[in-house]
Amino acid sequence: MQNRLNPFRIIRPQPITAWYGNCTACNRPEGGALCPTAANPSGVQGQVMPMEELGCSSGWGVRVKGEQGKREDRRLAGVCGLANSGNSCYMNAVLQCLFSTVPLVEHLLSSDKRSQLAKRNSPVAGVFVHLLQEVWQGQRGTSFTSPGEMRALVSSLHPQFNNQSQQDAQELLLLLLNALHDDLKNKGERHQTRSSQRLCLGRKSLSSAPADSTAVTRLFEGQLSYQMLCLRCDGHSHSNQVFTILSLPIPLDSYKCSLQDCLSLFFQQSTLTCGDQKLCPECGVKRDTAVLTSMAKPPEILVLHLKRFGCHGSEKRKLRTNVLFSLDRLDLNPFLSRPSANHTSYSLYAVVNHTGDLDMGHYTALCHSTLSSSWHHFDDTAVSEVVDFLVQSPNAYILLYSRQPFHRPSIPRI
C-alpha cells in the first residue's frame, strides 16, 4: 500500500559523512540529486546510488568515500529496513519502535546480558537480540534485514498470528513485551500460561511481582490507582493495577481532538453498573460503584494505544480522528495521583501508523534517532528521513513516549 507520507530528503549540518537517498528500485519519489559539496561541508564526497548497485533489491542507502578515499556503503546505526514476510507490516512497525527504545537496546546488547541469554532457553529474547545486533551493529551496507525468524517464532508460540490476515499491532507489541519479559526473568521456569492470561487484562499489564522485575517491566510498567465509592453506602475502597499499554478512547463525532482529550476521557470518573458492578467491602455484595482513576506510578516508557477500531452500534468502524499530540511536552501531571513539580514532560520517540480500513490496511513506523537527531519513516524495507512536522498525522495508532530524553546509545561499534 502506498505510503501517505512524503519522504523528505534532509541536508544535514556537520558532522556528516553521508546523506540519504531513496531507492530507485522501489519507486520511492526522487527529489532530484543533492549537491555533494553542499551536503558534505566536511568534504566527504558521495552520491545517491540505486540500491541494485548496493546489492539490494529494494530499500535505501548511500555510498560515500571513506577516510582513505576507499568507497564504502553506509547507513545510520539503528536505522535499517525490515523485509515483509507476507502481510507482516504490523510486526515490522512494532519491531522498529522497540529497536528505537534506547535503554532497552543498551540493556540487551550489553555483553553481560547477551552471555546470560546464551546460557539459557530464551528463544524470543535470543532472536530479538540477534535482530538488534544486525540493526545497530551490523554491516552498514545492508539497507534491510529479515525478521522472518521472529515471525516464525511468534506464529509458533501464538497461532493466531500464523496467517495472512491483518493483525493488530498493539496486540503484537504486548505479546512481544510479555515474551521478552518471560525470557529475561532470572528464572529457569517459563510462564507462558501466565503470559497468555495477562493478555486478557483490560488495562494490559505484565503484572509482575518484584522478584520478576526485568528491563521490560522497569521501563514499560506503570501503575494505576482506583478510588472507588459505593453508591449505596458511600463506603470507600482503593486498588492498584499495573499497566504496560494504556488503550485510550477517542472522543466520538469529532474529526480532530488532542491527546489530552483522550487522556481526560480515560481518566474521567466513571460509574460501573450491571455486570461491571464492584464488590463493596461494607455491603459485602456487588454494588453500583463510582470509580476515579489516576496514575500512581508513571512509567519510564509510556505506550499509548489509540482505540481507532471499534463498534458503533452493530457497525464495525475505524475512527480516523486526527489526534493532535506533542512531540516533546506531554504532561501527565493532571492525571497523576500525586501531582509533582518535579515531574518531567514526556518526549515522543516512536509512532506506529495505520493506514487503510478495518480489514485491509498497512502499518508503518516513525522513529527518532538520537544519532542523527531526526525522524525516520519505516515502511518495511523502505526507509526515509522525514521532517518533524510529518510525524503528526491522523494515522497515528500507537505512541511511545519516554520520560527521560534518550542519549546516544552506549553500545560498541556504532
Ligand SMILES: [Zn+2]
Ligand atoms: Zn456499599
